[in-house]
Amino acid sequence: MGYGGAQEQDKHKVKGFKDNETICAVSTPPGFGGIAVIRISGPQSFEISRKIVHFLPEEPETHKIYFGTLNSFIEKTAIDEVLVSTFHQGKSYSGEETVEISCHGSPAITQWILQELVSAGARIADRGEFSYRAFINGKIDLVQAEGVLELVESQSKRAIQQGLRQLKGGLSLKLKNIQSDLLYVLANIEAAIDFSTEDIEVLNKETLFARTKRAEETLGILLSTYEHGRLLIEGLQVVLFGAPNVGKSSLFNLLLEEARSIVTEIPGTTRDVVESILLLDGVRVAFFDTAGIRESGDSVEKIGVQKSRESQSKADVIFFLFDGSRLFSSADVEILRGLDLKKVLILGNKIDLFLESEDQRRNKLKAVLKKSDLFLNQNELDLFVQKKVLFISTKENKSREIVLNSLREHLTNNQLEDEAVISQARHFENLSRAADFIKQGNEAISHGADAEFVALDFKAALICIQETLGERFDDQIMDFVFKQFCIGK
Amino acid sequence: MSGFDFDVIVVGAGHAGIEACLAPARLGLKTAIVTTNIDRIGYMSCNPSIGGLAKGHMVREIDVLGGEMGLAADATCIQYKRLNSGKGPAVRGTRVQSDKHKYSAYMCDRLRNEPALSIIKGEVKKLILNKSCCEGVVLSDGSQLRARAVIITTGTFMNAVMHFGLRQVPGGRIGDDSTVGISNQLAEFGFSILRLKTGTPARLDKDSIDWSKTTAQYGDEKVFPFSFRSPKVLPLPQIACYLSRTTAKTHQIIRDNLHLSPMYSGIIEGIGPRYCPSIEDKIVRFADRDSHQTFLEPEGLNTNSIYLQGISTSLPESVQDLFLRTMPGLENVKILKYGYAVEYDFIEPTQIWHRLETRNIGRLFLAGQINGTSGYEEAAAQGFIAGVNAAHLVLGRPEFVLGRDQAYIGVLIDDLITKGTLEPYRMFTSRAEHRLALREDNTIERLKIDSERIGILSKTDQDKSTEIVNARSELYININETKIYPNQETLFKLAAIPTSALTKSVSLADLLRRAEVNVFHLQSFGIEFFNDPLIFEPVEIAIKYEGYIKRQNELIAQAKKFEELLLPLDLLYSDIRGLSREEVEKLCRVRPRTLGQAQRISGVNPSAIQAIMVFLKSKKSRQEAGFV
Numbered sequence A: 001m002g003y004g005g006a007q008e009q010d011k012h013k014v015k016g017f018k019d020n021e022t023i024c025a026v027s028t029p030p031g032f033g034g035i036a037v038i039r040i041s042g043p044q045s046f047e048i049s050r051k052i053v054h055f056l057p058e059e060p061e062t063h064k065i066y067f068g069t070l071n072s073f074i075e076k077t078a079i080d081e082v083l084v085s086t087f088h089q090g091k092s093y094s095g096e097e098t099v100e101i102s103c104h105g106s107p108a109i110t111q112w113i114l115q116e117l118v119s120a121g122a123r124i125a126d127r128g129e130f131s132y133r134a135f136i137n138g139k140i141d142l143v144q145a146e147g148v149l150e151l152v153e154s155q156s157k158r159a160i161q162q163g164l165r166q167l168k169g170g171l172s173l174k175l176k177n178i179q180s181d182l183l184y185v186l187a188n189i190e191a192a193i194d195f196s197t198e199d200i201e202v203l204n205k206e207t208l209f210a211r212t213k214r215a216e217e218t219l220g221i222l223l224s225t226y227e228h229g230r231l232l233i234e235g236l237q238v239v240l241f242g243a244p245n246v247g248k249s250s251l252f253n254l255l256l257e258e259a260r261s262i263v264t265e266i267p268g269t270t271r272d273v274v275e276s277i278l279l280l281d282g283v284r285v286a287f288f289d290t291a292g293i294r295e296s297g298d299s300v301e302k303i304g305v306q307k308s309r310e311s312q313s314k315a316d317v318i319f320f321l322f323d324g325s326r327l328f329s330s331a332d333v334e335i336l337r338g339l340d341l342k343k344v345l346i347l348g349n350k351i352d353l354f355l356e357s358e359d360q361r362r363n364k365l366k367a368v369l370k371k372s373d374l375f376l377n378q379n380e381l382d383l384f385v386q387k388k389v390l391f392i393s394t395k396e397n398k399s400r401e402i403v404l405n406s407l408r409e410h411l412t413n414n415q416l417e418d419e420a421v422i423s424q425a426r427h428f429e430n431l432s433r434a435a436d437f438i439k440q441g442n443e444a445i446s447h448g449a450d451a452e453f454v455a456l457d458f459k460a461a462l463i464c465i466q467e468t469l470g471e472r473f474d475d476q477i478m479d480f481v482f483k484q485f486c487i488g489k
Numbered sequence B: 001m002s003g004f005d006f007d008v009i010v011v012g013a014g015h016a017g018i019e020a021c022l023a024p025a026r027l028g029l030k031t032a033i034v035t036t037n038i039d040r041i042g043y044m045s046c047n048p049s050i051g052g053l054a055k056g057h058m059v060r061e062i063d064v065l066g067g068e069m070g071l072a073a074d075a076t077c078i079q080y081k082r083l084n085s086g087k088g089p090a091v092r093g094t095r096v097q098s099d100k101h102k103y104s105a106y107m108c109d110r111l112r113n114e115p116a117l118s119i120i121k122g123e124v125k126k127l128i129l130n131k132s133c134c135e136g137v138v139l140s141d142g143s144q145l146r147a148r149a150v151i152i153t154t155g156t157f158m159n160a161v162m163h164f165g166l167r168q169v170p171g172g173r174i175g176d177d178s179t180v181g182i183s184n185q186l187a188e189f190g191f192s193i194l195r196l197k198t199g200t201p202a203r204l205d206k207d208s209i210d211w212s213k214t215t216a217q218y219g220d221e222k223v224f225p226f227s228f229r230s231p232k233v234l235p236l237p238q239i240a241c242y243l244s245r246t247t248a249k250t251h252q253i254i255r256d257n258l259h260l261s262p263m264y265s266g267i268i269e270g271i272g273p274r275y276c277p278s279i280e281d282k283i284v285r286f287a288d289r290d291s292h293q294t295f296l297e298p299e300g301l302n303t304n305s306i307y308l309q310g311i312s313t314s315l316p317e318s319v320q321d322l323f324l325r326t327m328p329g330l331e332n333v334k335i336l337k338y339g340y341a342v343e344y345d346f347i348e349p350t351q352i353w354h355r356l357e358t359r360n361i362g363r364l365f366l367a368g369q370i371n372g373t374s375g376y377e378e379a380a381a382q383g384f385i386a387g388v389n390a391a392h393l394v395l396g397r398p399e400f401v402l403g404r405d406q407a408y409i410g411v412l413i414d415d416l417i418t419k420g421t422l423e424p425y426r427m428f429t430s431r432a433e434h435r436l437a438l439r440e441d442n443t444i445e446r447l448k449i450d451s452e453r454i455g456i457l458s459k460t461d462q463d464k465s466t467e468i469v470n471a472r473s474e475l476y477i478n479i480n481e482t483k484i485y486p487n488q489e490t491l492f493k494l495a496a497i498p499t500s501a502l503t504k505s506v507s508l509a510d511l512l513r514r515a516e517v518n519v520f521h522l523q524s525f526g527i528e529f530f531n532d533p534l535i536f537e538p539v540e541i542a543i544k545y546e547g548y549i550k551r552q553n554e555l556i557a558q559a560k561k562f563e564e565l566l567l568p569l570d571l572l573y574s575d576i577r578g579l580s581r582e583e584v585e586k587l588c589r590v591r592p593r594t595l596g597q598a599q600r601i602s603g604v605n606p607s608a609i610q611a612i613m614v615f616l617k618s619k620k621s622r623q624e625a626g627f628v
């Protein structure tokens, strides 16, 4: 028996099924275009949009266009300059209160904006949901209807292609495993209910629990990859780090192909963190030039050093520069000690100054590193020096490609490592719901709740998984039951 | 009566036929039931029991709507059980064992006493068709009976063949001939007709069984009759069933003789029920088990015949003789009737509408096993719905269809006509996506309005159900609105339950939601409910499980928007852009009545549903603009 009070039951409320939710989606075709339009529709469209569209007036007029800067609700930074159109309820395409944001057409930006809107309370629209709402609200007329149909057709085809790409790399495999665990559990629960009087062997609680726990864990791991998957879409943060005067600002300027940062031969030139963005094969990469690390009496420089340290902690990748025309110093070792080595790529700069073979340089570096206690064993050190050390010169253009290639490798490498990665907000949302339901179901089992209630949770979870996979529910459980059990008359 | 002998003719007096003829007769229509064997009206061809999970739910639904099955089962019950009584409220199901001869006699008596109903002995050979409309039937003696509507409920009889091992005998069930004619005529008309098979176990002589080697199983003491119209005390004495099992020896004999089973030698083409597998099936499919249990069930109070539950077989008699005697208690058993399988024609159910009228022949209704189902309750449910709809057709009233969120009967019929079936369809609770809302305890609330709309129940019976509903809602309100406060007296009463103390005032409903509190505890707080489970049980369930029920209702509301979008029957799916050829083909075959039903057709994708919606809307505006 496990029914506490009303409060306990309230958390079982179905999430995300309500039709009066506010939905959002990119309405223009995916990929790079001049501009992209994001549509927000539903009763809270103005309220939700206002969280990032600060310039939206208290009471926007209908069919009016406003211009301004979109601000991040999550990170408090500017996102893009945009045009925002507003439509009152009954006067929009969907018939609901609607906001359309025209932004610059890069996926990095549109995904970012969607993410912001979801955090502000909107939900990612289902395929064709705007048209559905328009239909329900009686807003589609003959001409529009035919246009929409074409759109729906082409959208679903594209979505399938997209889905295929999305689901490669093992995500769909993992989801299928979760699905089959859930099916298995449901089949057992349903059989226990429907054939309770027959002499069938229904699995005990522990065995079922093992499956549902496994499903919960796998889903948890998948959900945690969202951060990384999102990174692929939302971009990479790369911090340039190291001692003063090693050439960080020079590299920064080389990579961005403009003189953003001041370069002098005086150590301690850069005092503040400088940021600039580069699109690398469609991925948004943000580079941060930082102040060189050293003990300084100068209070301004001290603050700069402090900021450098902070920025590296948020980085996905750290370019650790040292002066490659000299030995890797003990100061360098000390700076390196404070970093997460998994993120570090060591760049030996200024190789134009000192003619030495790359092997010689590598061996010297290895000798220094070996003396430090940074590596657990020789093997780890060998691997690091071989894979994570590059020699460059900011005076040579080809170094730019060398560095960028290493980033490309990083992007694809990581993808392979976590073979299954969630990168779409829609998947994330669906699977989060599934995870919630499984958790509820597991709690229900451990409270000793009756089977039919436990089944409600796992069925809801299964539907979320199948929605993500684009599969239908059908009679899978019954089929499974019949395959598994011996059922008498 | 302008050339018509009857308003409605029902062919077949099995469980479907009975409900199908009583409904129109009780609505005052001149009705006839034609059957080959008057002694076997409402005969239980297989197990001597009514109800079970999901099936018991349907019996109660039939009862509230005005059908007879529940009353008959209560009146002839010799063992009452509420299955899963220790489990959650939606999966408790009533199952009774009936005295099968008394059951049949009860039904026969009901039919005989129905003033508007004529019982006719005869075999229907043919339907009288006028273009694509059915106007009556032709009997084997050549006589014609004309009617405004015809309902066929011929069960396992059409072109039926019985199998005893490799020996085949034409026959619809032991002791009855098969019937030939109707299905052939329908096939010629273009209906798709398929084969199914089902089997039954041997019947044993009570006096030849060593009962000391079996374990007695008794029914429940607490009884909740199927019908709210039945007396609260069962009229017949209650008896026990007995548990025995198969042994390794049994399995060995069966395995050695599989080649003599018509299923395994490939003689039977019909597909058998997966959930009522024969003992041969079980032994092949679950090869690692060396024993299966069985119940020895008396078929009545005054008969020696014992039904051997779970051991249906079509092996030859000689093999049955051998293997039965390897089971504890059956060492010297005398067999009264051998087990056998029957193979018969059924009409693919996607060819009928929800009202059970066929799509291609008007005024012709089909109900029962002929539609691919198995089981008495499934048959009765369809019989009732067909009877009501035939009556409505004659009376010019709108069709009567139940929703999936309303009744198991709604799920049954929607499944059959939307998905079709390739094996005998049996109802399960897991077929109902809104299971938590379809409980035995709230049947009256679910169907009362529909029942009144049909109008079969007498005024007295309707008043009785109104009284029940009122008493429940009064109690519900009372428990919800009575507050208790954390004073000395309350704390004392709580400690007596025992349950934890209060810190602030709560309603009795809040208190009842505590796991350790039940409705009886509320008596000490001044709640009266006259100790009638018919009243307090549903209220207790509604309060205790309120959160889950609410959640189920949300899902129902969610599904509803699709169920409310009606699709015109003349919709030309091939004109709709965005549908695949396969989708068009499936939609044309099923011709769904709502968008929700369209969604349930397997192989119809969400994008197709979109496309249909858009098409409909554009058509509407075209009409409004005067283009069509």
Ligand SMILES: Cc1cc2nc3c(=O)[nH]c(=O)nc-3n(C[C@H](O)[C@H](O)[C@H](O)COP(=O)(O)OP(=O)(O)OC[C@H]3O[C@@H](n4cnc5c(N)ncnc54)[C@H](O)[C@@H]3O)c2cc1C
Pocket (backbone or CB within 6 Å): A489, B011, B012, B013, B014, B015, B016, B017, B034, B035, B036, B037, B040, B041, B042, B043, B044, B045, B046, B122, B123, B124, B125, B153, B154, B155, B156, B157, B158, B172, B173, B174, B176, B179, B180, B182, B198, B199, B200, B273, B276, B340, B341, B342, B367, B368, B369, B370, B373, B374, B375, B376, B379, B380
């Ligand atoms: C061997 C066997 C095994 C079975 N096994 C199972 C099982 O495992 N599980 C289960 O749930 N159910 C089983 N049953 C099925 C169960 O009996 C049926 O589901 C139920 O009886 C169907 O009801 P019905 O009204 O559709 O048809 P039936 O009860 O079969 O009644 C048909 C009626 O139609 C009459 N009739 C037929 N043709 C004509 C005609 N041309 N003219 C006039 N009258 C006609 C017959 O005389 C009979 O009265 C089995 C039945 C048999 C025979």
Ligand SMILES: Nc1nc2c(ncn2[C@@H]2O[C@H](COP(=O)(O)OP(=O)(O)OP(=O)(O)O)[C@@H](O)[C@H]2O)c(=O)[nH]1
Pocket (backbone or CB within 6 Å): A243, A244, A245, A246, A247, A248, A249, A250, A251, A262, A263, A264, A265, A266, A267, A268, A269, A270, A271, A290, A291, A292, A293, A349, A350, A351, A352, A353, A392, A393, A394, A395, A396
């Ligand atoms: N020969 C040579 N000189 C370089 C190279 N890269 C940088 N320099 C010089 O090194 C000096 C320092 O360069 P910066 O880019 O300002 O170094 P930094 O790391 O940003 O220094 P701080 O901002 O002081 O921490 C400048 O005089 C550069 O011209 C290189 O690859 N080869």
Ligand SMILES: [Mg+2]
Pocket (backbone or CB within 6 Å): A248, A249, A250, A261, A262, A263, A269, A270, A290, A292
């Ligand atoms: Mg610098």
